[in-house]
Amino acid sequence: MNKKIIKADKLFGEVTPPPSKSILHRYIIASSLAKGMSKIENISYSDDIVATIEAMKKLGARIEEKDNYLLIDGSKTFDREYLNNNGVIDCNESGSTLRFLFPLSIVKENKVLFKGKEKLFKRPLNPYFENFDKYQIKYSYKNENEILLEGQLKSGNYEINGNISSQFITGLLFSLPLLAGNSKIIIKGKLESSSYIDMTLDSLNKFGINIVNNSYKEFIIEGNQSYKSGNYEVEADYSQVAFFLVANSIGSDIKINGLNPNSLQGDKKIIDFISQIDSWNKKEKLILDGSETPDIIPILSLKAVTSKKEIEIANIARLRIKESDRLSATVQELSKLGFDLIEKEDSILINSRKNFIYNIDKQVYLSSHSDHRIAMMIAIASTCYKGEIILDNLECVKKSYPNFWEVFLSLGGKIYEYLGK
Structure with a gap:
């Protein structure tokens, strides 16, 4: 795997973070369901976003990709020519694409093969399977990277565990308003990552869909609703902004543009x-309770270890089913830099060992674990590490932030060729 030497003292300069990947997924899907032309501005073509664009095209949406905006017309979405014709939706490594499109692809009777890469299908889909069994919707694994889905989504009651992923709820919230009858999503247990549901409901509302949210315990969905086209701009992504905010808090000086304080x-x-x-x-x-914010835990862990204060980041077991076992990867890689972290089943203990000796000046080999958020966390960690860091698979950042390394260089970071094995 391609390795590079990365190094930085402090980062200085100005950055405009990429648009929110979470919001952009939602706007692409909602506008692809609206009859009429929508314009979505402030676009970044990360691998995950490209997967969603291509998926919606497979369902009939017409999408024109411009440098910094999309023109989307959903007038032909779900037309007969796009149904039951051995359609293939390639989700690449995007969990959002898979989970949002899984129920949406069968709003009308359809047969779709979902494909993915790496660990995508190791991430759970059981909340859908349990409900699909109830409604006689067929699904079958063709191999470890392919699932065939066949049938038609039906209106009714859907029970979803709240502590696995909010993405299952979002997938149903997009889909159920299009069905003839009324539906209800019932949340079992405590709903985690409720902010992602807020983003979904806000996006649906912008595109003309109304959902009744009963204190996040159940969602009442009227059938026969229609998506309305519209023009919207995507705000900056706080999950990427987090890297620069932490960098600033540990000594860098980066001006961050385009943030929405609300x-x-x-x-x-x-x-x-x-x-x-x-x-x-x-x-x-x-x-610190990390249950609502799994994506920022790696970079939050860097902030925590450099504080030299005793901290526990708790309720983060869900990190184990991300692109990597992100909980374990965070502990492994920051420990290699000489920091004091202890991995627990559901938390990370930081600076908990008395008389711990920091060792932060040797050349060290680190792994990105092919996980974009681990790679970017390591880039920021290089600002407080005196030695050289040899890092593998820098390309994995394309999943969410395609030009991250260009930005790193523009802020004064260094990347060198590694000539070793």
């Missing part, structure tokens, strides 16, 4: 987390 994005919580760590001066350890 954003519904849950990852905006990184601002609160940084403030909590910086202001904590009690003897007992600080406990």
